[in-house]
Amino acid sequence: MATIEVQRQILPILESPNQGARFYNPELPQSEPFVPGHRTCAGCGPSIQYRMTSKAAGDNTILVGPTGCMYVANSSYLCTPYNVPWAHTQIGSAGSFTAGVSAAYEAMIRKGKWQGKFPNIICEAGDGSASDIGLASISGALYRNHDCLIICYDNEQYANTGIQASSRTPYGGMTTFSPPGPEVPEGKKLYPKDLARMMAAGHPHCYVATASVGYPIDLMNKVRKGLNHRGAAYLMVYTPCQKGFVYETPRSIDLGRLVVECGLYPMWEWNPEKREFDYGFRPASMRPVSEYLKLQGRFGHLHAEHVANLQKFANQQWKMMGIALPEALLLAEDAKNLTNMAAAAEAQAVAETV
Numbered sequence: 463m464a465t466i467e468v469q470r471q472i473l474p475i476l477e478s479p480n481q482g483a484r485f486y487n488p489e490l491p492q493s494e495p496f497v498p499g500h501r502t503c504a505g506c507g508p509s510i511q512y513r514m515t516s517k518a519a520g521d522n523t524i525l526v527g528p529t530g531c532m533y534v535a536n537s538s539y540l541c542t543p544y545n546v547p548w549a550h551t552q553i554g555s556a557g558s559f560t561a562g563v564s565a566a567y568e569a570m571i572r573k574g575k576w577q578g579k580f581p582n583i584i585c586e587a588g589d590g591s592a593s594d595i596g597l598a599s600i601s602g603a604l605y606r607n608h609d610c611l612i613i614c615y616d617n618e619q620y621a622n623t624g625i626q627a628s629s630r631t632p633y634g635g636m637t638t639f640s641p642p643g644p645e646v647p648e649g650k651k652l653y654p655k656d657l658a659r660m661m662a663a664g665h666p667h668c669y670v671a672t673a674s675v676g677y678p679i680d681l682m683n684k685v686r687k688g689l690n691h692r693g694a695a696y697l698m699v700y701t702p703c704q705k706g707f708v709y710e711t712p713r714s715i716d717l718g719r720l721v722v723e724c725g726l727y728p729m730w731e732w733n734p735e736k737r738e739f740d741y742g743f744r745p746a747s748m749r750p751v752s753e754y755l756k757l758q759g760r761f762g763h764l765h766a767e768h769v770a771n772l773q774k775f776a777n778q779q780w781k782m783m784g785i786a787l788p789e790a791l792l793l794a795e796d797a798k799n800l801t802n803m804a805a806a807a808e809a810q811a812v813a814e815t816v
């Protein structure tokens with residue numbers, strides 16, 4: 463019996479001048495595979511990301527969700543916001559489940575058991591799942607190059623179980639597993655695992671990119687590039703969690719832009735054809751890390767020396783991307799030029815400037 467060729471979807475890339483969330487693109491798709499009706503917190507970054515991502519993918523999409531807030535809060539009592547097929551997987555097996563869905567569609571289409579185009583197969587794993595518990599199964603799916611997009615929605619902690627530290631929690635981040643105290647005043651001592659670079663280095667045949675909810679069009683384009691890529695793709699998306707980060711609810715998108723402008727979430731793409739990083743993304747401004755930290759209660763305990771450590775870390779990220787550092791950011795590496803974290807009034811003043 464002759465096999466049938468698999469027809470794939472090609473999604474158009476949107477105009478994106480990288481101006482952040484305040485830029486409106488009239489070409490935005492109307493499709494809403496992620497609709498109201500969920501039980502996540504107001505301003506939930508992962509939910510905002512989910513809406514953008516699924517909007518970019520469109521209706522011929524299958525979503526896979528390992529355990530985490532996007533499963534637990536989004537699928538209670540037979541009520542879900544998913545307007546397309548969605549499946550929950552055990553937290554450690556997101557990659558193998560997604561690989562199975564992809565392989566099954568390939569086989570069904572070739573055998574004539576499924577008519578229509580190959581669906582967009584998207585796995586949405588939290589950082590606890592993608593960076594820790596389910597890392598092996600995701601790496602397996604990428605390594606074997608199954609045609610799918612695996613997204614880590616990175617809220618930098620295990621949110622659903624009550625805000626525990628993950629390997630993505632930043633240095634200095636307060637969680638229930640990294641409380642600041644006299645012995646460890648900075649809270650978390652370890653720096654975050656560089657998960658996206660790990661994925662690019664270990665699976666160079668895959669499209670890999672970082673993104674943020676602060677840049678919706680850029681995020682949607684990276685989703686589409688990942689889906690258009692024939693084979694496996696990986697996207698890591700900054701998605702703030704107001705419960706764990708402790709900030710004013712309407713500031714989710716602002717934080718998504720600030721984290722990039724402060725150098726704490728480098729934005730790049732890995733080009734699998736050329737086998738090189740693309741560092742072409744440029745935020746509108748470069749700011750000291752304190753402007754990002756001051757808006758969040760999870761960093762409220764930091765002393766000047768800890769802020770300086772985070773500035774050194776951010777400056778290393780800029781350098782890694784070949785971006786020259788302005789004098790102000792170099793000076794901010796020295797604790798003598800800094801103060802302990804801001805009082806509420808100062809934080810409010812910074813908030814007004816964002």
Ligand SMILES: Cc1ncc(C[n+]2csc(CCOP(=O)(O)OP(=O)(O)O)c2C)c(N)n1
Pocket residue numbers: 508529530531532553554587588589590591592595617619620621622623628
């Ligand atoms: C094997 C296993 N270990 C632990 C848990 C408990 N658990 C449920 S949700 C969750 C948090 C997952 O964190 P993350 O993947 O970052 O998603 P988030 O909750 O932040 O959305 C954990 C640890 C589990 N369900 N299965």
Ligand code: SF4
Pocket residue numbers: 501502503504505506507508509531535617621622702703704705706
């Ligand atoms: S705890 Fe955080 S990730 Fe979970 S639903 Fe609330 S805002 Fe979203």
Ligand SMILES: [Mg+2]
Pocket residue numbers: 530588589590615616617618619620621
């Ligand atoms: Mg998480």
